[in-house]
Amino acid sequence: MAAVDFEKGDKTMAFLKSHRLPPSPQNYTLAYIALFDSGSPIGRAIQEIVDEGYRIKQEEVDTIFDRHGGAAIYGLTDKAQGQRAAHLRHQTIKLGELASSAADATGAFARELTQEADHMASDSANTLSIVGRMIEQSQQAQGRLTEAMREVKELREELEAARNDAHRDELTGLANRRAIEVHLAELAEAGEPRVIALCDIDKFKSVNDRYGHSVGDRVLKLVAKTLEDICRPHFIGRWGGEEFIVVMQSDNVEAGVNLLDLARHELARKEFKLRETDEPMGLISFSGGVALAAGGADANAATLKQADQALYRAKSEGRNRILPA
Known part of the structure; x- marks a missing residue:
């Protein structure tokens, strides 16, 4: 039997302790990768933070974990979204039954009207009473049916909105990781060539640490808006954290590099200032890697x-540049 390497476990736990992170399965996994697979995308993302002398925070670990598909490791899902959709499906079924019941009542009215026809003809004194009762039953059935169909329509709209929300990044409005993966899978299935560009905001952690996360969110939205303005109609999404993706249905990598360069230059033209003091923040830039x-x-x-490797080269060569794979 191979010897168990407890030393790696000890070093991993020491890493968590030094960064004041609880030893959860997620944190342990990322700490282990940071220490013993530093060349991986996750390892590089963590090292970029700790190499600058910063203590990595839990929210940063969560972002890195999410960005690189860590949820798939544990089979995690969006439980709240799933529960919401299940509830809406249940309500739709329930309302469908109500609509069916209302329709049954309308049919019952028709049958009862047929049965009462002979009495109406032979006993005119009861005619008005019978007709009045039938009209009241019809109106009640129609009211229930109308209300049921209205609620079904509202729930369908809510389900559609929830479905769209599940594929949309809440902060930037761009397609999220889930939608990106669906889009790439559809292109692959159709056999379409696609140029994929990953871009990452330069020194974004220092923005958050110096100015706070509200300013960081504004920077994220600024970069997202710039990419939308320049890169539409191509597919644009937020890959995770401060990283974005542009997908072109093309086999021209050079065109992809030129497009991202155009967006990068447009971003450099914008003056970003603090709202509270009107203090200029200096250059906001991103680096990118493009592959076919x-x-x-x-x-x-x-x-x-x-x-991702081309993006890493762009970072290591001085940032604020786009490189082909």
């Missing part, structure tokens, strides 16, 4: 890795 995917779903994963 041609083939099925496996090509997506390989190309994302290539784009």
